[in-house]
Amino acid sequence: MIETKSPRRRGLLKGAAVAAGAMSAPMIATAQTTSLRFQSTWPAKDIFHEYANDFAKKVNDMAGGKLKIEVLPAGAVVPAFQLLEAVNKGTLDGGHGVVAYHYGKNSALALWGSGPGYGMDANMVLSWHNYGGGKVLLEEIYKSINMDVVSYLYGPMTTQPLGWFKKPVSKVEDMKGLKFRTVGLAVDMFTLMGTAVNPLPGGEIVPALDRGLIDAAEFNNASSDRVLGFPDVVKNCMLQSFHQSGEQFEILFNKAKLSALAPELRSIIDYAVQAASADMSWKAIDRNSKDYEEMKKQGVKFYKTPDAVLRAQLAAWDATIAKKAGENPLFKKVLDSQRAFAQRTGQWHNDYTVDFKMAYNHYFNRKKA
DSSP: OOOOOOHHHHHHHHHHHHHHHHHHHHHHHTOOOEEEEEEESSOTTSHHHHHHHHHHHHHHHHHTTSEEEEEEOTTSSSOGGGHHHHHHHTSSSEEEEOGGGGTTTOGGGGGTTSBOGGGOOHHHHHHHHHHSSHHHHHHHHHHHTTOOEEEEEEEEOOOOOSEEESSOOOSGGGGTTOEEEOOTTHHHHHHHTTOEEOOOOGGGHHHHHHTTSOSEEOOSOHHHHHHHTHHHHOOEEEEOOSTBSSOEEEEEEEHHHHHTSOHHHHHHHHHHHHHHHHHHHHHHHHHHHHHHHHHHHTTOEEEEOOHHHHHHHHHHHHHHHHHHHHHOHHHHHHHHHHHHHHHHHHHHHHHHOOOHHHHHHHHHSOOOO
């Protein structure tokens, strides 16, 4: 049976369709994209700036056009070390850097990365931050210095080298008198070891080395060091150090701008941070190892930092934190929290973790009879 529509019914259906179209059109017209302008503290060519863009892409992809984060390189709006103030004031909606860059605001901020972390690696420091009380402490510190920001920590970094030297370091005395670049609380530690420290931003280090303004410097990792040009001006790199063995990245938001976002967009940001943290750590293993091999081909000589220098770092660190804890109650509060977490988790980690170097040597460095 074929149904036929009367003229009256056809008119009603047409009217309903027109009304439906009238209702849907404004919904499409009012769909808007919230754009946030970020700046990183890294040069555009550095892998760290790439990590910042990786995070932004995850947010943008998941937000489905409702939110877009644009990331500018260091210096595009403000100098690298002025990021926190710019985000607080709303000059920038957010940024990407490290907590240690705000060390001048409160010395306790350097403890998110500087020093041996009571034997914790970067991933364990992140665990302390998220589950051991560090996040609440960081919020307390920012509030104490009137910074109206929201901080997300992510991206555990690999252990940083002692740095790049014109001559290899063979003993503690070789560190004395050197004009050396580092940042954060490592400034105090290396100063106690006799170096003359200059806390230059990342993009200024290699030019300063090339012009002889500094004698040695550390930055972070094989990929960053290579692209910044360290192998072009210095051929000796000392591996392993306690000065920044547990550092991670920070994603900052202006608190008012973040609070104004819809709840589902704030949830997307939360999960994008976690996804970017995992992705960053996997990418770092791949890229850092490749760049390590490439720098060897460029004639760079890598040396393990002598144990005597590492022990001198620990001794200088002990003296540094004793002084700072006496001056700053928040510094002591962070230290006490880290120590309690590290004592429990470090015991578990050390007891459970097998010697992977043994397995590596078994397959790749076995001595032939």
